[in-house]
Amino acid sequence: MKKIEHIGIAVKDIEASEKLFGDLMGVEAYKRELVESQGVLTSFLRLGNNKLELLQATHEDSVIHKFIEKKGEGFHHVAFAVTDINHEIERLKGLGYRLLSEKATAGADNKLVVFLHPKATNGMLVELVQENDENLSSDESI
Numbered sequence: 001m002k003k004i005e006h007i008g009i010a011v012k013d014i015e016a017s018e019k020l021f022g023d024l025m026g027v028e029a030y031k032r033e034l035v036e037s038q039g040v041l042t043s044f045l046r047l048g049n050n051k052l053e054l055l056q057a058t059h060e061d062s063v064i065h066k067f068i069e070k071k072g073e074g075f076h077h078v079a080f081a082v083t084d085i086n087h088e089i090e091r092l093k094g095l096g097y098r099l100l101s102e103k104a105t106a107g108a109d110n111k112l113v114v115f116l117h118p119k120a121t122n123g124m125l126v127e128l129v130q131e132n133d134e135n136l137s138s139d140e141s142i
Contacts, residue, residue, distance in 0.1 A: 001088075005081040005111075005129045006044070006051035010067050010074060014043050014056040021045055021052055029054075033108045040064050042108040053079070053108065077115070077125035085112050085130035092116065106132065 011017040018029040022045060031044045039062030043054040055076060057065035067076060082088045085104045093099065098117040107113035111129040118125050 002081040002083060003049075005079040005127075006053045007075070008053045008055055008077040008079065008125075008127070010064050010071075010076040011054050011056050012068060012073055014041055014054055017054045017056075018043050018045070021054065025052075031109065034058070035108050037105070038063065038107070040108075044109060077127050079113075079127040079129050082128050082130050085114060085128055088128050089114055097121075104128075104130070 009017070009021075014032070022028050025045055025047045027045055027047055029043045029045050033042045033044075034040075035042060036058075039058050041056045041058055043056075045052045045054070055064045057063075057068065059065065064076070089099065089102075089104065098120045100115040100117055104112040104114045107127075107129065110132045112132050113130075114128050116126040116128070
């Protein structure tokens with residue numbers, strides 16, 4: 001693991017949340033991206049080397065919609081940057097950790113992503129992210 005890449009926050013209203021966190025951090029959101037495959041609209045804010053990813057559901061079948069219905073808005077996940085996501089997947093599986101998928105997929109912000117199951121990580125959703133050198137689009141920037 002290289003660093004904490006970002007913290008994900010589930011929100012109902014991305015515009016209101018951009019204002020809230022923008023006001024708190026003294027910055028503006030620098031990027032919005034629609035990730036159709038995950039049913040989510042994302043927005044990123046950066047403060048120094050730290051990033052927040054706001055996540056708004058785009059439909060009722062979205063994992064984010066279900067999360068907010070069950071737990072309400074708030075902390076959703078922590079993402080760790082890795083150099084070789086495939087190596088990390090195999091390493092963590094070898095140590096007995098459960099992942100939500102068997103391989104990395106294209107995610108927001110030009111990243112390859114995979115999630116560890118919260119039951120394996122003290123109830124916290126953990127995301128591993130790697131820069132996507134192949135430039136596979138998540139879906140589209142807004």
